[in-house]
Structures are given as C-alpha cells and as structure tokens.
Amino acid sequence: MSRVSVELVARDEETIRREAAELRDCLxxxxxxxxxxxxxxxxxxxxxxxxxxxxxxxxxxxxxAIDIDPxxxxxxxxxxxxxxxxxxxxxxxxxxxxRTWPNTSESVIRRYRREAPHLAVYAAFDPYRRxxxxxxxxxxxxxxxxxxxxxxxxxxxxxxxxxxxDWLRDETVFWGFSPVIGPKSRSYWETTNHIVFPRDFEPTLxxxxxxxxxAVREIREEGGNVYLMPVRIRLASYLAPLAxxxxxxx
Numbered sequence: 001m002s003r004v005s006v007e008l009v010a011r012d013e014e015t016i017r018r019e020a021a022e023l024r025d026c027l028x029x030x031x032x033x034x035x036x037x038x039x040x041x042x043x044x045x046x047x048x049x050x051x052x053x054x055x056x057x058x059x060x061x062x063x064x065a066i067d068i069d070p071x072x073x074x075x076x077x078x079x080x081x082x083x084x085x086x087x088x089x090x091x092x093x094x095x096x097x098x099r100t101w102p103n104t105s106e107s108v109i110r111r112y113r114r115e116a117p118h119l120a121v122y123a124a125f126d127p128y129r130r131x132x133x134x135x136x137x138x139x140x141x142x143x144x145x146x147x148x149x150x151x152x153x154x155x156x157x158x159x160x161x162x163x164x165x166d167w168l169r170d171e172t173v174f175w176g177f178s179p180v181i182g183p184k185s186r187s188y189w190e191t192t193n194h195i196v197f198p199r200d201f202e203p204t205l206x207x208x209x210x211x212x213x214x215a216v217r218e219i220r221e222e223g224g225n226v227y228l229m230p231v232r233i234r235l236a237s238y239l240a241p242l243a244x245x246x247x248x249x250x
Contacts, residue, residue, distance in 0.1 A: 002220045004246050005032040005060065005174060005227035006239065010048030011041050019235060020052045026236045027243060034060040034086060034151065034227060039067070039093055046076035053081050060122070064090030065108040066100040077116055085112065086122040086151050105138075106145040113146035123147035125173070127155070127164050128194050136167060143171075154178035154229055156189075157198045161215055165224075175219055178229035179208040179238050185231075205233075209241045217245045 006023055010016045016035070023030055033056050037045035045061035053059050061076055063085055068074065076082055089105045105123055112121050123142040127135060139150065149172030155161045161175070180186050186203045189195040201207075216226050228246075230238040239246070 002223050002247075003032055003174070003225040004030065004220075005034050005058075005225070006030060006235075007034050007036065007227060007229040008048075008052075009038065009041075009231075010035050010043045010045055011038075012043055013048075013051060016043070016048045016051060020055055022235045023239070024055065026239050027246060029247070031057040032060070033058075034062065036062045037064050037067075037090075039064070039095070039098055044075065046079055046082075049076065049082060050079045053079065058084055060084045060086050062086045062088055063108065063112075064088060065103045065105045066090040066092070068101060068103055068108050068111075069099075070101060070103070074112060074115055076119075082119065084120045084122065086124070087112065087147075088124045106141050109142060109145040109147050120148045121146055122149050122151055122174070124153070125150040125164075125168065126153040126193075127160060127167075128153055128196065132163075132167065139168070139171070149173060151227060152176045153193065155215075156180065156195060156201060156211070158211070158215065159198070165219075172225070174225045174227045175215070176227050176229060177212045177215060178231055179205060179212075179233055181205055181208065181233060205237065209238065212238075213242055213245050216242065220245065220247070 008016060008019045035045040035048050049059040049061040063075055065087055067090060076085055087105050087109050109121050109123060112119055125135065125139060151174045154176040155164065180189055180203050182203055219226055
C-alpha cells in the first residue's frame with residue numbers, strides 16, 4: 001500500500017504542535033510524519049515524536065548516527081507507540097562542544113535491530129552527494145545491517161527521479177520532494193546539498209507544485225511511497241494543491 005509522509009521540523013515544542021495541527025487541518029487523513037534531528041535546536045527528534053505521537057499512526061524521528069554514544073542508551077526506545085525510525089549519518093556539528101562518535105549508519109542500524117527489534121529502521125539515500133555507484137554500495141551495506149527501506153534526498157528533476165527509481169526498483173523507498181522557492185532557497189540546496197538543478201528549473205511555487213503533482217501521481221499509481229518536505233513555506237500553500245494526488249480531499 002502506498003504511504004505518504006510529511007516532514008515537520010522540531011524547532012521547539014510550540015512549533016511542532018502548531019505545525020502538526022496545521023497539517024491535520026490541511027490534510028486531515030494524513031497518517032505519517034517524519035521529524036529531522038537538527039542540532040541547532042534544543043528539541044530532539046525523538047522528544048518531538050513523543051509530543052505528537054498520538055495524532056498520527058506513525059511518527060518517524062531521524063537519528064543522527066554520529067550522535068549516538070556507544071555506551072549509552074539508544075534514543076527513542078522509551079517513546080510509547082514508536083514503530084519506525086530513520087537513521088542518517090549526520091553532518092559534523094559547527095559547534096565543537098557538541099560531542100560526536102565515529103559511528104557509521106550501518107553500525108547504528110545494527111544496534112537498533114539488535115536492541116529494538118520491534119522498530120522498523122530506514123536509512124538514507126542521496127544521489128547527489130557522490131558517485132552513484134558509491135551510494136548504491138552504501139545501500140547494500142545498510143540493507144545488510146538491517147535497514148528495511150530508504151528515505152531519499154529530495155529530488156527536483158524528472159530525469160534524476162527516473163534514474164533513481166531504476167537503481168532502487170527492488171527497494172522500499174520514500175521518494176522525497178521539497179519546494180525550492182526563490183534564488184536564496186535554490187542557492188542553499190546547491191551549496192549545502194550539492195544539488196544540480198536542470199536548466200529549465202523554475203524556483204516558483206507553481207512550478208514546484210506542478211513537478212511534485214506529476215511525480216507523486218506516477219509513484220503512487222505504481223504503489224510507491226512519498227514524503228514531502230515543505231521547508232520555509234506555509235504548509236497549506238504547498239500541500240493543499242497536492243491533496244488530490246495524496247489521496248486527500250481538498
């Protein structure tokens with residue numbers, strides 16, 4: 001069955017509760033959200049998951065592998081009803097006072113599978129950060145470690161999406177989409193995430209919605225999963241026009 005997740009950023013308790021309410025108003029039948037763990041904010045993803053867990057059938061906190069103390073408890077195990085997590089490697093912190101450990105995603109996935117076998121563990125796939133063959137080698141290692149599927153870096157190009165869908169055709173994948181509105185947003189994705197946009201890419205809301213609508217419709221018609229990441233934009237302005245392809249009533 002095709003699933004839809006919406007990414008909500010846990011800046012603080014007030015924000016996560018407000019955005020969860022806005023999401024329910026916009027897409028009342030949405031049943032799944034995922035929450036990134038952003039270290040410049042005090043609220044951790046699994047703590048935010050606890051705050052909104054009763055509002056969705058599945059809340060998927062992101063876990064940064066480099067933040068996991070090998071001798072400490074795994075995050076999220078005490079969150080009632082938690083059934084799924086996403087393990088990412090995590091970027092090194094700008095704050096040198098933030099303690100990290102030399103873990104890999106694979107080592108942390110193995111630990112979750114060993115200590116919390118009731119959790120479905122997803123991993124990350126990013127076609128932009130390096131040669132595709134290296135990323136696909138990581139896919140194989142993460143599967144061997146126990147990952148049950150993958151959340152992709154947001155994709156902005158139909159041709160790249162087609163390539164990735166072919167590469168991951170036998171995997172459980174949540175295909176990511178995010179609006180890029182204006183030159184500053186485009187520059188962020190290019191410099192921080194190394195995105196190469198197609199020449200005809202338009203950083204407008206209408207163009208981003210049109211691309212997402214086409215891509216999501218095709219993926220869901222084939223039984224695939226998607227997640228939407230409405231960054232720096234009102235949830236309703238991006239999600240409401242997609243209600244039809246998301247299986248919601250506008």
